[in-house]
Amino acid sequence: xxxxxxxxxxxxxxxxxxxxxxxxxxxxxxxxxxxxxxxxxxxxxxxxxxxxxxxxxxxxxxxxxxxxxxxxxxxxxxxxxxxxxxxxxxxxxxxxxxxxxxxxxxxxxxxxxxxxxxxxxxxxxxxxxxxxxxxxxxxxxxxxxxxxxxxxxxxxxxxxxxxxxxxxxxxxxxxxxxxxxxxxxxxxxxxxxxxxxxxxxxxxxxxxxxxxxxxxxxxxxxxxxxxxxxxxxxxxxxxxxxxxxxxxxxxxxxxxxxxxxxxxxxxxxxxxxxxxxxxxxxxxxxxxxxxxxxxxxxxxxxx
Amino acid sequence: xxxxxxxxxxxxxxxxxxxxxxxxxxxxxxxxxxxxxxxxxxxxxxxxxxxxxxxxxxxxxxxxxxxxxxxxxxxxxxxxxxxxxxxxxxxxxxxxxxxxxxxxxxxxxxxxxxxxxxxxxxxxxxxxxxxxxxxxxxxxxxxxxxxxxxxxxxxxxxxxxxxxxx
Numbered sequence: 510x511x512x513x514x515x516x517x518x519x520x521x522x523x524x525x526x527x528x529x530x531x532x533x534x535x536x537x538x539x540x541x542x543x544x545x546x547x548x549x550x551x552x553x554x555x556x557x558x559x560x561x562x563x564x565x566x567x568x569x570x571x572x573x574x575x576x577x578x579x580x581x582x583x584x585x586x587x588x589x590x591x592x593x594x595x596x597x598x599x600x601x602x603x604x605x606x607x608x609x610x611x612x613x614x615x616x617x618x619x620x621x622x623x624x625x626x627x628x629x630x631x632x633x634x635x636x637x638x639x640x641x642x643x644x645x646x647x648x649x650x651x652x653x654x655x656x657x658x659x660x661x662x663x664x665x666x667x668x669x670x671x672x673x674x675x676x677x678x679x680x681x682x683x684x685x686x687x688x689x690x691x692x693x694x695x696x697x698x699x700x701x702x703x704x705x706x707x708x709x710x711x712x713x714x715x716x717x718x719x720x721x722x723x724x725x726x727x728x729x730x731x732x733x734x735x736x737x738x739x740x741x742x743x744x745x746x747x748x749x750x751x752x753x754x755x756x757x758x759x760x761x762x763x764x765x766x767x768x769x770x771x772x773x774x775x776x777x778x779x780x781x782x783x784x785x786x787x788x789x790x791x792x793x794x795x796x797x798x799x800x801x802x803x804x805x806x807x808x809x810x811x812x
Numbered sequence: 813x814x815x816x817x818x819x820x821x822x823x824x825x826x827x828x829x830x831x832x833x834x835x836x837x838x839x840x841x842x843x844x845x846x847x848x849x850x851x852x853x854x855x856x857x858x859x860x861x862x863x864x865x866x867x868x869x870x871x872x873x874x875x876x877x878x879x880x881x882x883x884x885x886x887x888x889x890x891x892x893x894x895x896x897x898x899x900x901x902x903x904x905x906x907x908x909x910x911x912x913x914x915x916x917x918x919x920x921x922x923x924x925x926x927x928x929x930x931x932x933x934x935x936x937x938x939x940x941x942x943x944x945x946x947x948x949x950x951x952x953x954x955x956x957x958x959x960x961x962x963x964x965x966x967x968x969x970x971x972x973x974x975x976x977x978x
Contacts, residue, residue, distance in 0.1 A: 534868040539856065539889025582952035589954045596863025600892070665927060681892035685862050687927065688895065688978050695930045696953075702931055758929055765931055 533623045536599045537678070542607035545675050548744055553676065554609035555638065555735050556745050558628070559785055560667075561601030562639035565629055566793070567660060568594035569800050570647055579650050586696055587653065593689040600682045602628045607678075620809045630804035634787075634794040641776065641784040642725040644793040651704050651711070651718040658697035659722060662758045663729035665690040666751035675743040698762045705766035720771050727775035730755060733785040820853045821846040823881040830869040831957050832975075834912040837870060841900025844891045852885040853878055860896050860978070861958045897922075898959075898978045910941045915963065915974040940965035941972055 544550040571591035578584035606613050606624030613624045614631035622630070642660060647653060668690060671683035704715040730752040739745030763770065782788040804810075824846045825838035837843040837857065845856040855874050859867050871888040878886045898917040901909075906916040915938050938948045945967035955962040960973040 534871060535890075536867070537890060537892075538871075539854075539887070540892060582954065585952060586954040589958055592863035592865070592958060593861060594863070596859070596861060600862065669926065677893065681895065682862070684893065685859075685895040689862060691927050692953075695934075698929055698931050699933070754926070761929055762931070 533621060533626070535603065535623060536596075536625070537603045537607065540678060542604065542678060544608050545677075545744060548676070548739070548742055550608045551611075552735050552738060553744065554605040554612050556739050557601045557605035557608060557679070558612070559638040559733070559735070561598045561605060561628075562637045563643050563660075563664070564594040564601065565598035566637065566639045566796070567643040567656075568592075568598060569796060570643065571653070571657075573647055574653060583650070583700075590657065590693050590696075593686075593693070597682060597686050597689070598629070599625050600678075604676075604678045604682070616808050621811055622804070622808060626804065630801045631808075634789050634797055636787055637784075637789065637793060637797075638787060639784050639789075639793075640725070640728040641790055641793075642722065642728060644784075644789060644796060645722070645725065646792050646796075648718060648721070649714055650700075651714040652722070654697050654700040654704060655715065655718040655722050657693060658701050658762065659726050659729065659759075661690050661694035661697055662755045663748070663751065665694050666754045666758075667746050667748060670746040670751065673743075674745070679744065694758075701762050701768075702766045705768050715766075716768065719768065720773065723771040723773045724776040728783055728785070731783070731785075736785075817846065817848045819881075820848060820855075820878060820883055823878055823883075824853075824855045824874055827870070827873050827877050830866045830873065832909070832912075832914070834908045834914075835901075835905050837874075839902050839905030839908060841902065841905075842870070842896060852887050853883045854887045854889060856889045856891045858891045858896050864958065896978070898975060901975070909975060913941050913970075913972055914960075915939070915941050915972055917975045917977045920977045934961075936974065936977075938963060938974055940968060940970070942970050943968040 544553055568591045571587050571594065574584065574587045576584060578587055602625040603623075606628060610624070613627045616622055616627055616631065642656060665687065668683040668686045672680055672687065674680040674683065701715065704711040706712070730748045732747050732749045736745050736747055740747035740750070778786075779788055824843055825836055827837050829835045829837060829840050832840070840860070842857050842860060843855065844858050845854075847854050855878070857867070857870055857874070867890075874888050875886045897920050899920050901916065909916045918936060933950070934953060936950075937946065939946050940948055943965060945965050947966035948963050949966060951962040951964050951971065953961050955973055959975055959978070961976050962971060963974050964971045
């Protein structure tokens with residue numbers, strides 16, 4: 510027995526039974542990533558970044574809740590959602606890199622960092638394509654409930670359509686994601702109602718969070734030219750086409766919660782640009798600075 | 813006579829899940845295919861959840877076990893379609909879960925058409941895997957891994973994990 514290894518006695522010397530794989534792994538190993546005929550690989554890559562950056566950035570925000578939720582059960586729930594969204598992001602960023610390798614930031618010679626990690630950790634904020642709802646800083650528990658509700662209503666509707674995508678990878682990612690977003694949305698809906706109908710203080714906080722996040726909601730169903738083009742080609746989903754469905758689902762929650770729709774106008778873009786174009790709030794840069802610092806300090810690191 | 817493919821498939825099927833070691837990858841339903849291409853054994857696995865952190869370990873374990881069994885060249889591929897369902901856990905796997913004190917999943921709900929919003933809590937009629945009592949209560953819908961919820965038996969008072977329907 511090796512006294513230097515704490516796992517030796519526990520595992521009979523077979524440490525491969527313990528540690529999760531420490532090498533980088535390709536989440537699309539062996540998956541056919543050929544770009545469908547008639548589709549522009551560069552456009553498909555941008556579209557995958559849009560969907561993948563949403564889930565990557567929101568996953569990071571949810572992960573910031575770890576150890577800080579009001580109850581252990583909800584702490585675990587949020588970490589669980591963060592893990593699901595991170596898994597979806599890995600697949601989508603890997604799919605983006607396979608569709609158009611030129612989008613992957615260059616790394617030093619000999620770096621073991623795979624394309625999905627290069628996209629996650631070596632792009633600056635201006636190259637992220639997520640909606641701004643995903644990036645704004647966390648607030649209280651009502652804030653995370655409202656953010657997750659607004660996001661998951663829209664994302665679940667998109668993924669349901671995307672299951673029929675002409676790109677087999679996107680269709681498969683969507684089919685899996687539908688199962689996960691279903692319980693994200695249910696959890697957020699339940700807590701929305703619970704807080705709205707709980708105490709005067711919980712209702713006050715819920716309404717404040719809804720009021721604060723409402724201007725960011727319109728971006729979820731605004732159409733970017735890349736989305737329009739790929740929707741027309743049967744590969745993507747035009748988010749405008751799921752807008753009516755998101756209103757129906759949200760109204761269900763608002764009715765049970767006895768909450769009125771806020772009257773606030775959507776957050777404007779700048780010169781017609783918004784999150785999908787790489788225009789972000791300053792909060793994204795700060796979040797990325799923390800998220801990316803270790804990877805950037807050790808671009809050739811092996812873990 | 814046992815073919816090379818059958819022998820490789822048997823080795824791969826016996827590899828255990830790193831998070832629920834009472835289950836083999838075959839029991840869990842994530843081993844989708846084992847074939848021989850030239851002199852390479854190709855094993856295909858599918859993730860349970862998009863973010864399943866055990867995929868890399870499963871890949872490494874498959875490579876180790878197959879290499880130990882004498883297959884020099886092993887490749888592990890990911891299959892994303894169709895998405896894994898808890899319905900794929902075999903009867904052997906369900907029995908192994910029960911024997912280890914875990915509650916196996918019921919049938920997965922797969923609604924046709926738009927996914928309905930459920931504002932009530934998830935309700936399951938479970939029996940305690942230790943004492944068989946039907947008086948069980950949910951402690952937390954989210955548990956030690958993405959695939960489990962935590963329950964408690966009101967009779968023997970023991971907590972237990974329930975593998976969730978997906």
